[in-house]
Amino acid sequence: MIRVGLIGAGFIGRNHFNQYEQMTDRSKVVALCDKEPNRRAGDWTDVGGNVGDMQGTKRDLGDIKQYADWHDLIADPEVEMVDICVPTYLHAEMSIAALKAGKHVLCEKPMALSVEQCDKMLAAAAKSKQKFMIAQCIRFWPMCVWLKEVIDDKRFGTLRALQLRRQASTPDYSLNNWILDPELSGGAILDLHVHDTDWTIHMFGKPKSITAQAYPQPNGAFDRVHALWHYRNDLVVQIEGFWDMPPGFGFNMGFTARFDQASVVFDLNSGKPLTILKPDGKDETPQMPEKDGYYKEIEYFLGCIQKNEDPKISTPAESRDAVAIALAEKESAQTGKPVTIA
Ligand SMILES: NC(=O)c1ccc[n+]([C@@H]2O[C@H](COP(=O)([O-])OP(=O)(O)OC[C@H]3O[C@@H](n4cnc5c(N)ncnc54)[C@H](O)[C@@H]3O)[C@@H](O)[C@H]2O)c1
Known part of the structure; x- marks a missing residue:
């Protein structure tokens, strides 16, 4: 059972949350962070999107911990894997910090805004023993x-x-x-x-x-x-x-x-x-x-963690090239x- 901390409960974060709920044999979301109080409390009625589930609902988060500050989520020892679903300009900073904190990291696409930021993420991943993948769902x-x-x-x-x-x-x-x-x-x-x-x-x-x-x-x-x-x-x-x-x-x-x-x-x-x-x-x-591809990418990444294998279908180096x-x-x-x- 992989314990997941999800950062960002917007359009794609809500989608990922729904995927984890279909894989309760392999994963459990134990912590959720969003800077917006309603969203980290599970009220996703103001969350929209252009594909898949386009309109959010209110969710009972049960015993899932709610964090206002993402630094607290990545410092939480219960969290093994961090799933980063925030705006792109935050991807590099959060991924690098989570890898340094010893977490596995799945980060939304695009990897970052510049090649320089991507290279810093690759360097942090190379130093880490944990798994790292960009969620290139296609x-x-x-x-x-x-x-x-x-x-x-x-x-x-x-x-x-x-x-x-x-x-x-x-x-x-x-x-x-x-x-x-x-x-x-x-x-x-x-x-x-x-x-x-x-x-x-x-x-x-x-x-x-x-x-x-x-x-x-x-x-x-x-x-x-x-x-x-x-x-x-x-x-x-x-x-x-x-x-x-x-x-x-x-x-x-x-x-x-x-x-x-x-x-x-x-x-x-x-x-x-x-x-x-x-x-x-x-x-x-x-x-x-x-x-669909959202389910399959998460299922694959969880499998990589479980088998202690680096992701091969989608490598961070290729995400950088993209x-x-x-x-x-x-x-x-x-x-x-x-x-x-x-
Ligand atoms: N794979 C896909 O098909 C797909 C689809 C949509 C979005 N995305 C990607 O996912 C990322 C997020 O996009 P979105 O559409 O979900 O955006 P969104 O605006 O719907 O949601 C972003 C969420 O992040 C939260 N957030 C922002 N800054 C934060 C911070 N500092 N700490 C904690 N929470 C913070 C916001 O409050 C918001 O709830 C983007 O990089 C986007 O490109 C991927």
Whole structure:
């Protein structure tokens, strides 16, 4: 039984709390910290979001300890693992402190706002004997796991082209709108789009170079990016991410993968399942496991702690690269030039 201390009871913290409740054989949330008194007391009625459980409820926290100051949570000897679900500008400071305090750390994506901060987190993890992972949930999402599998085993032949997209209305649910301040969140290019920079690294490794176009908002935030990642000459990887749409747009994600012998399409807003389109005009919809990527990533991290193994499916070094390449896309957009990566 792994004893968890959760910091941040907002959109994603509430989601993680719900996951732990489905894994009571392996974990128990023993402490919860949020700077907001209602949230650390389990009143999540003012917590919103754009995917999954979008509206919070009031929860009876029973014997879970409530902390106003995160330093007290990481100093609590009962806490073995700290789950960091606070705004991105706090990730580095909290992760480093928790690792130094001898805790296992699961920290939300993106890893941090800069490569320098990521490197400090990696250095703290290297000095620690505990496990450390960034919660890059897409790597664990059943249809994303499936897509990587079919790329690797070539069951539809060679992949020729892949388009990934993550698209949203401007977020209006974060506490005091911290997410709209690029100094705190990094803007959509880091906060939203990092899901796909990380997933692309997971599928293909680092590209040779990237080219991107984007434009800054009046506050300097890059909330839209269209990027091309250059691998081998005959593979086209195009990734787009934005949250500059009006409220009515909502949230969408999807992908289009063109293999030699089939194509695979998924678009959340279409309401259709992932579909394999065959050259003979027939199509198939493969069965996917029931549990989602949030459950799977936490289940995996708990397993790493139990088996005393460093996470391999998602390594902190790759999470750092996902941040670095998102920032390289910003550089490419600003200079109008390709950026060499690997
Ligand atoms: N994996 C995903 O799909 C996913 C989805 C949403 C958010 N996220 C990430 O999770 C992080 C949090 O985002 P969110 O949408 O949950 O934000 P949010 O605003 O909904 O919640 C953040 C919570 O952290 C608390 N908090 C802020 N500063 C604190 C402090 N110093 N001490 C204690 N509590 C503090 C706030 O009171 C709030 O309850 C971000 O890094 C974001 O990118 C990931």
